Amino acid sequence: MAQQEWLYGQHAISAVLSKEPERVLEIMAAKGRNDDRMNALITLARKNGISVQFCHRKTLDDKSKGEQHQGVMARAKPARVLNENDLDIILEKQNNPFFLVLDGVTDPHNLGACLRNADAAGVHAVIVPKDNSASITPVVRKVAVGAAETVPLIQVTNLSRTLKQLQHSGVWIIGTAGEATQLIYDTQLNGSIALVMGAEGKGMRRLTRETCDELVRLPMAGSVSSLNVSVASGIFLFEIVRQRT
Incomplete structure (x- = not known):
């Protein structure tokens, strides 16, 4: 480091x-x-x-x-890198945890924007894999406009294993996929939730997708097939906020 x-x-x-x-x-x-x-x-x-x-x-x-x-x-001095142990502490403290999981988001501008969304939505932590993912950099901090200091970024060694551990703790894993049959607005989204967003252009990896409890999508009416991951995460997060409140 x-x-x-x-x-x-x-x-x-x-x-x-x-x-x-x-x-x-x-x-x-x-x-x-x-x-x-x-x-x-x-x-x-x-x-x-x-x-x-x-x-x-x-x-x-x-x-x-x-x-x-x-x-x-x-x-x-560089900030301490947070890991699975820090996630366990958050789970112990929160009665109704709310997480954003980014599976392979490598663009630092997208990570910064997602952290900003997470801060605004009251997310308790953003979870990313340690490898093949953007991490906290000066660019991320700049784009996040302060959210990188308020929202913990947890880097985990094995994302699918971490998702299974969240499930064992009572967290419902909601994955996002363009081909999902269920719309976000027709899905019950209260309680303990982890929202999983896939990588830019690729979506979630197979193991991540298979671990999700439910897959949802946005209704896309135009010719564009998908949205930027930070834009989409904001829409999904605030639908969860609407239902949780």
């Missing part, structure tokens, strides 16, 4: 400063930025004894390698 990483984007850095300020080693801010959000971020950093260095925007452009940094970057 890398000893340090660069974070960028005001939302992402503010979230880390609020949740885990001990991780942040240094802030680099663009000269001339004097808006309220930037000032609040710098004040928070200084309250935690973190050095703030002001520099030219080109320095930030070069360090962020073309990603939108919003005039601020942070050098930080």
Whole structure:
């Protein structure tokens, strides 16, 4: 694991400063930025004894390698990677757990957007396989606009085995597939639920699909056969929220 990483984007850095300020080693801010959000971020950093260095925007452009940094970057210690043990703790704490499972989503922008959806929907954790999946990176944190710090991302060694363990804990596994006969709106979705979304263009892997208790789909009226995984996950998640509440 890398000893340090660069974070960028005001939302992402503010979230880390609020949740885990001990991780942040240094802030680099663009000269001339004097808006309220930037000032609040710098004040928070200084309250935690973190050095703030002001520099030219080109320095930030070069360090962020073309990603939108919003005039601020942070050098930080990497976050701890969460695993099956952390999932067990969440299951013990939650009476009515709600999970989003991403089977092979490799695009960091999609992962960041899914984390943002999960945060908005009140998901207790996002579960991904350790291999062949995007993980938390500066790009993911930036797209997630703070949700990467509020929603646990659990990386598991064997996804189908983890889904079976969730089933043994009373969690109903809802898989999504374009060829499913059951519509999401005709499905009972209250109680303990894990929503499984497949990879971009490929869908769920065979073992994942076979482990699901139920397969559902969205009604697609136009010529487009599928939606982006982050868009689809938002629709599915909020139908579950509607029914759970």
